[in-house]
Amino acid sequence: GQTGQQLLIGAYQALSRQIDAGNVEMHARTEMLDLIVIDGRARGIVARDLITGQISTYIADAVVLATGGYGNVFYLSTNAKNSNASAIWRAHRRGAYFANPCYTQIHPTCIPRSGDHQSKLTLMSESLRNDGRIWVPKNPGDTRSPDQIPEADRDYYLERIYPGFGNLVPRDIASRAAKNQCDLGRGVGPGGLGVYLDFADAIKRMGEAAVREKYGNLFEMYDRITGEDPYKVPMRIYPAIHYTMGGLWVDYDLQSTIPGCFVIGEANFSDHGANRLGASALMQGLADGYFVLPPMLGNYIASNKFDKVDASHPEVAATVAEATGRLDRLLSIDGERTVDSFHRELGEILWDECGMARSEDGLRKALGRLPELREEFWRSVKVPGSGASLNQSLERANRVSDFLELGELLCVDALHREESCGGHFRVESQTPDGEARRDDDRFAYAAAWEFGGTGGTPILHREPLEFDYVHLAQRNYA
Ligand SMILES: Cc1cc2nc3c(=O)[nH]c(=O)nc-3n(C[C@H](O)[C@H](O)[C@H](O)COP(=O)(O)OP(=O)(O)OC[C@H]3O[C@@H](n4cnc5c(N)ncnc54)[C@H](O)[C@@H]3O)c2cc1C
Known part of the structure; x- marks a missing residue:
């Protein structure tokens, strides 16, 4: 950005x-x-x-x-x-x-659509995948809030499927993997069309100040658009058309x-x-x-x-x-x-x-x-x-x-x-x-x-x- x-x-x-x-x-x-x-x-x-x-x-x-x-x-x-x-x-x-x-390129880290009124989607920077961990609940249809879902019930699917690249796999692979998880009924947020991008571990590892220094502007933008504070709850992301x-x-x-x-x-x-x-x-x-x-x-x-x-x-x-x-x-x-x-x-x-x-x-x-x-x-x-x-x-x-x-x-x-x-x-x-x-x-x-x-x-x-x-x-x- x-x-x-x-x-x-x-x-x-x-x-x-x-x-x-x-x-x-x-x-x-x-x-x-x-x-x-x-x-x-x-x-x-x-x-x-x-x-x-x-x-x-x-x-x-x-x-x-x-x-x-x-x-x-x-x-x-x-x-x-x-x-x-x-x-x-x-x-x-x-x-x-x-x-x-x-x-056409479909970018994995966009803010999911929130309803039919929307005419545009917002891209969250790719850089977020450097430190954010992408996951979904293991059990399809799990409606618990993310903080209520223990580690054992989470699937960090990119880290599991692509251990060598983890959350940094290329855009098309990350996008399709998110779609596959949502197709399996493990998606989160409205309509189940979203996956979590979680900074809890990064905050534990680097401290909130360091995360703020790196991503503060993006977190603020996310908060303004969704009304959710990514320092406290994981972001929700979903792929969107981005580049042709x-x-x-x-x-x-x-x-x-x-x-x-x-x-x-x-x-x-x-x-x-x-x-x-x-x-x-x-x-x-x-x-x-x-x-x-x-x-x-x-x-x-x-x-x-x-x-x-x-x-x-x-x-x-x-x-x-x-x-x-x-x-x-x-x-x-x-x-x-x-x-x-x-x-x-x-x-x-x-x-x-x-x-x-x-x-x-x-x-x-x-x-x-x-x-x-x-x-x-x-x-x-x-x-x-x-x-x-x-x-x-x-x-x-x-x-x-x-x-x-x-x-x-x-x-x-x-x-x-x-x-x-x-x-x-x-x-x-x-x-x-x-x-x-x-x-x-x-x-x-x-x-x-x-x-x-x-x-x-x-x-x-x-x-x-x-x-x-x-x-x-x-x-x-x-
Ligand atoms: C949100 C977002 C973030 C991005 N982030 C990155 C990034 O981090 N790194 C990266 O490498 N790329 C990024 N991209 C992609 C990159 O920005 C674009 O590929 C690049 O800007 C395209 O440049 P361009 O000059 O070809 O076209 P554009 O920047 O799209 O400019 C085209 C211009 O032509 C005008 N126009 C269109 N039709 C007509 C017409 N009929 N008559 C007159 N004018 C017309 C448009 O209004 C526009 O001003 C991002 C794209 C988006 C949308």
């Missing part, structure tokens, strides 16, 4: 300096609606001013998308509520391939399959893959282009000729008309279901069928329901207000219309990948111990999907993964 915040402050300061120097023009509260592609190359974007509703075009020699991940497709996630996938999804619709969408390893396919220059459309950070698929499970997005950032423009962007601009284009160009006008038409259509439906109710249902389907564990049956079920949900959305969503002013229902409806399509692609990708790998656990592909089993003979490739039209079949392109210096090996934390 502290590291990320310091990085953000550094990045904001660097950006502000460039704005002040006149090198960067800032358009706050402005959302990209579509990518302008002329003669097969990205030549700008269409954007909407979220305060006035005004639609504008920005013509350029190249476009760099840095619009983050798509965790919010699941409705509940640790992402900021405004994080969305519209920019990359619209670029995908224009021809940019979308790679490995089913690789899939994204727009890019080459080593961070260029998508649309020439001139570059994609950086969590918005691309890049090298996140299976590696990302135990690593840090921000550390990878140095190699992966977080905060910095792709080095090859200058070469691209220098080595191409760009015809003069303005808003009257037929492709620009057509892209504006399409983006505007979509908003007008959303406003005109005037149905009876709220945007959030569609988003919530989408999220529940994805969480149940394309979340911590995916099965062929579940994915087929999801792929049966999702097209119906999409059609129902376009028939009966209610978006009040107008497009000519601040209208958050319209903003959300626009984003959810993309999430509905992206959700389908997630399931298509998960269904086709008949192995467990990189944040994707197929129940049919596990070792006898219940661990993820890869199938490198059939699936050692990045799955790059080409848009197949709304409701159409996406087209799969396989980019083989080649390893010259290391050999693929099955993970084993037991």
Whole structure:
């Protein structure tokens, strides 16, 4: 938490300096609606001013998308509520391939949801697993308060199953293990969807002052949100969608399959893959282009000729008309279901069928329901207000219309990948111990999907993964 915040402050300061120097023009509260592609190359974007509703075009020699991940497709996630996938999804619709969408990271240490009113989940820092011990009651349905459950009736299941790594196993393993315990009826808290993260031993060992020094800010945040004091009672945690390893396919220059459309950070698929499970997005950032423009962007601009284009160009006008038409259509439906109710249902389907564990049956079920949900959305969503002013229902409806399509692609990708790998656990592909089993003979490739039209079949392109210096090996934390 502290590291990320310091990085953000550094990045904001660097950006502000460039704005002040006149090198960067800032358009706050402005959302990209579509990518302008002329003669097969990205030549700008269409954007909407979220305060006035005004639609504008920005013509350029190249476009760099840095619009983050798509965790919010699941409705509940640790992402900021405004994080969305519209920019990359619209670029995908224009021809940019979308790679490995089913690789999503589920973080084990989040505060469990407390009810249906919730629209966001809170992440507790990973660092808590350094000193906190994770456990559940041994007996399913044990409703005693944690201090009434003696040691003999507790199962410190990560320490038991993974003695070498204990509470520090990678995120996907810790998350799935928590789900397994809850599935066995040993979960704690509302709905039995939680496990304990207990600092009693750490306090005994290090003293409360030392624990406060290390984790005080996190304990305070937990206390404020749950009304429970983690110095006195164990925290309750449960996994939540946190980070997306899939994204727009890019080459080593961070260029998508649309020439001139570059994609950086969590918005691309890049090298996140299976590696990302135990690593840090921000550390990878140095190699992966977080905060910095792709080095090859200058070469691209220098080595191409760009015809003069303005808003009257037929492709620009057509892209504006399409983006505007979509908003007008959303406003005109005037149905009876709220945007959030569609988003919530989408999220529940994805969480149940394309979340911590995916099965062929579940994915087929999801792929049966999702097209119906999409059609129902376009028939009966209610978006009040107008497009000519601040209208958050319209903003959300626009984003959810993309999430509905992206959700389908997630399931298509998960269904086709008949192995467990990189944040994707197929129940049919596990070792006898219940661990993820890869199938490198059939699936050692990045799955790059080409848009197949709304409701159409996406087209799969396989980019083989080649390893010259290391050999693929099955993970084993037991
Ligand atoms: C709670 C939390 C804690 C995390 N902690 C860590 C950590 O400790 N270590 C670590 O390595 N990683 C961490 N991560 C992950 C890491 O923060 C993200 O992967 C990283 O910030 C992504 O950076 P980005 O610049 O690619 O995208 P983002 O930071 O998501 O920025 C994308 C920006 O694009 C904007 N945007 C989106 N769509 C549009 C559009 N259509 N038009 C205009 N703008 C748009 C968004 O509003 C946002 O400002 C954490 C993530 C979360 C949510």
